[in-house]
Amino acid sequence: EAIDALSTWSRPSVTDRVDGRYRGEIKRDPAEVQQKALEPFRKLLLQANASLRLSAVRALGRLEIKAAIPELTRSLGTDKHPAVRSEAMHALVRLKAANEQAFASALQDSDKGVRIVALELLSQSGLTADAMAKLLGDVIDTKTIEERQTALLTLGTIRSSQVATTLGKLIGQMEQRQLPQELLLELGEALDSARIPALLEKYKSLAGALSTDTLKASYASSLLGGNPQRGAQIFWGHASAQCVRCHSLGDYGGTAGPRLNGVASRLTREQLLEALINPSARIAAGYGTVSLELTDGKTINGVLMAEKADGLHVKSGDLPEVTIPRSQIRKRTDGASSMPPMRFILTRKEIRDVVSYLSELKK
Numbered sequence: 561e562a563i564d565a566l567s568t569w570s571r572p573s574v575t576d577r578v579d580g581r582y583r584g585e586i587k588r589d590p591a592e593v594q595q596k597a598l599e600p601f602r603k604l605l606l607q608a609n610a611s612l613r614l615s616a617v618r619a620l621g622r623l624e625i626k627a628a629i630p631e632l633t634r635s636l637g638t639d640k641h642p643a644v645r646s647e648a649m650h651a652l653v654r655l656k657a658a659n660e661q662a663f664a665s666a667l668q669d670s671d672k673g674v675r676i677v678a679l680e681l682l683s684q685s686g687l688t689a690d691a692m693a694k695l696l697g698d699v700i701d702t703k704t705i706e707e708r709q710t711a712l713l714t715l716g717t718i719r720s721s722q723v724a725t726t727l728g729k730l731i732g733q734m735e736q737r738q739l740p741q742e743l744l745l746e747l748g749e750a751l752d753s754a755r756i757p758a759l760l761e762k763y764k765s766l767a768g769a770l771s772t773d774t775l776k777a778s779y780a781s782s783l784l785g786g787n788p789q790r791g792a793q794i795f796w797g798h799a800s801a802q803c804v805r806c807h808s809l810g811d812y813g814g815t816a817g818p819r820l821n822g823v824a825s826r827l828t829r830e831q832l833l834e835a836l837i838n839p840s841a842r843i844a845a846g847y848g849t850v851s852l853e854l855t856d857g858k859t860i861n862g863v864l865m866a867e868k869a870d871g872l873h874v875k876s877g878d879l880p881e882v883t884i885p886r887s888q889i890r891k892r893t894d895g896a897s898s899m900p901p902m903r904f905i906l907t908r909k910e911i912r913d914v915v916s917y918l919s920e921l922k923k
Contacts, residue, residue, distance in 0.1 A: 561825075562923040563601075563604070563612070563616060563618075563619050564615055564618070564619070565577060565614040566593065566597065566619060566623075567618055567623060568622065568625070570579055570587070570588050570589070570590040570593075570623065571585075571586070571587055571588070572586050573748075574586075579819065581694070582844060590623055590624060592617035593623060593904060594623055594624070594625050594627075595621070597625065597888035598625055598627055598628060601616045601619060601620055601628065601632035602631055602888055603626070603713055604616035605617070606637060609785070610640075610643070610644060611643040611835075612648055613635070613639065613644050614641070614643055614644050615648045616648050617632065617635055617644055617648050617651055618631060618650075618820060620651055621647070621650055621651025621652075621654045621655065624655055625655075626655055626657070627851070629652070629655060629657045631650050632648050632652050632655070632657070633648075633652065633657075633662060635648040636648040636649055636652065636665060636666060637665050638652060638663060638807065642669075642673050642674050642919060643673075645666070645669060645671070646672045646673060646674050646677040649662070649666050649674070649677050649678055649681060650677070650681065653681045653684055653685060656686060658681070658685050658686075658690050660687055660688075660695070661695065661802045662689065663678055663682060663685060663695055664695060666678035667679070667695060667698070667699055667709065672704060672706070672707065675703065675707055676706070676710065677701075679699065679710045679711055679714065680695075680710065682695065682696070682714055683714055683717065684886070689718050689719055689720035690721075690722060691721055692714075692716050692718050692720070693720040693722035693726065694722060694881035695839065696712075696714055696715045696718070696726070697715075697726045698723065699711040700712060700715070700726060700730070703895065705740060705742045705743070708740075708743055708746075709742070709743060709745075709746045709785065711741065711747035712747060712749075712750045713728075713746055713749060713750060713753075715727070715750055715754075716749060716750030716751065716752070716753030716754045717753050718884060723754055723756075724754070724759065725752060727747070727750060727754060727756065727759055728759060730743070730747055731759055731762050731763060731766070732745075734747070734763070734766050735762075735766055740784075740785075741781075741783060741784045741785065742754055742784045742785025743778070743785065743787075744767065744780060745781035745782065745785065745909060745912060746785075746848075747763065748763055748767070748781060751763050754844065757921065767780060767781070772846070775837060775843075776830075776834065776837075778831060779837050779903070779908065779911065780911040781908060781910045781912070782833060782837075782908045782909075782913070782915060783829055783833055784829070784912075784916075785916075786909075786912035786913040786914070786915055786916030787913050787916060788913070788916045788917045788918070788919075788920050789908075789917075790913040791913035791915070791916050791917025792917045793915045794810075794906065794910055794913060794914050794917075795914060795917055796798050797919075798905075798906070798910075800905050801902060801905050801906055806898075806899065807819070808821075809818065813913055815900075816898065817844075817847060817899060818844040818846075818847055819923065820918065820921060821921065822921060822922060822923050823918055823921050824918060824919045824920060824921045824922045825922050825923070826842075827896045829915060829919050832915050832918050832919060833911070833915050836902040836903070836911055836914060836915065837901055837902060837903045837911065838901060838903075839897035839899040839900075839901060839902075840894075840896045840897040841862070843894070843897050845864065845865055845867070846864075846865050846866075847863075847897075848861060848863070848864050848893065848894060848895060848897065849861070849862065849863055849864065849894075849895035850863075850864040850872065850874060850893070850894050851861065851892075851893040851895070852856070852872065852874065852889050852891070852892055853889070853890045853891040853892075854884070854888050854889060854890060855887075855888050855889070855890050856888070856916075860874055860876065861876060862874040862875050862877070862879075863875050863876075864894075865881055867903055868883075870885065871883045871884050871885040871886050871888075871889075872886070872889070872892075874882045911914050
């Protein structure tokens with residue numbers, strides 16, 4: 561706590577750290593503490609306690625003690641604790657001392673968390689566009705899906721001749737059906753950002769061929785590669801989507817729509833995606849309406865309870881459920897789902913996250 565408090569010396573919080581009272585803005589000359597804190601912090605970097613090392617690294621970065629750059633570089637490469645290595649990367653970037661070698665080391669770290677931090681900080685590095693493009697290209701070729709997704713988004717913002725080369729190679733993989741589908745969305749966004757018309761048109765053409773259904777083809781990039789944790793946050797808390805207003809999970813939620821416990825055991829990913837972008841395409845039994853014109857001239861309107869081999873099971877108001885054989889149906893009209901299509905409310909990335917979350921609900 562003392563180290564963390566000292567790390568904010570030059571510009572501490574406007575509220576007291578202990579009792580939260582407002583005390584106004586305070587500005588101090590960091591030089592007052594930089595020289596005096598250097599040696600004590602150097603000693604703390606040698607402590608066995610990882611929490612102390614972490615706080616020391618964070619303080620060195622916040623106080624912008626440039627004399628500690630060699631020690632921070634050493635912590636990035638050799639500290640046993642991933643959190644310390646990640647914080648060392650933050651500190652070096654803050655000190656404008658994170659060179660290409662430092663990023664190359666962090667991007668090859670044994671811990672994925674450290675590698676992700678390096679990716680997120682790369683755009684703040686001050687490295688040349690060509691150097692960043694090379695580092696990102698290596699990540700896209702060799703790392704995990706999550707890292708490749710992050711690298712692609714950053715790559716699209718860089719202005720380097722290597723960007724077109726890397727994106728062109730990925731388009732080639734897409735054409736050969738060798739590109740992981742989890743990367744489709746990020747590839748499209750990278751191409752939008754990079755503003756390379758020929759590659760973008762090629763991408764759109766290939767994406768349009770992923771399904772004979774135009775809408776499904778348009779959202780094929782939302783099928784795989786989402787983040788279930790973010791999907792859960794959207795499901796439970798998105799102000800506009802309001803999923804739990806109509807759907808229940810566990811002991812919480814509404815009853816206007818189907819209960820979602822075990823939905824991943826009943827529906828495939830493709831069906832989950834379709835239910836989000838075009839809910840009227842397939843309505844769960846007991847939640848959709850149907851109008852049937854019969855061969856004898858009668859019309860039956862009601863809730864479609866089930867479709868079975870013996871016909872359609874329909875319930876009208878308080879009347880008993882009836883079964884209408886298919887041979888007696890002259891015309892069938894299904895009512896639209898009361899659920900709004902999520903493609904008008906959520907982004908493609910948010911839809912992908914929700915699909916990933918729902919696909920984990922096996923029970």
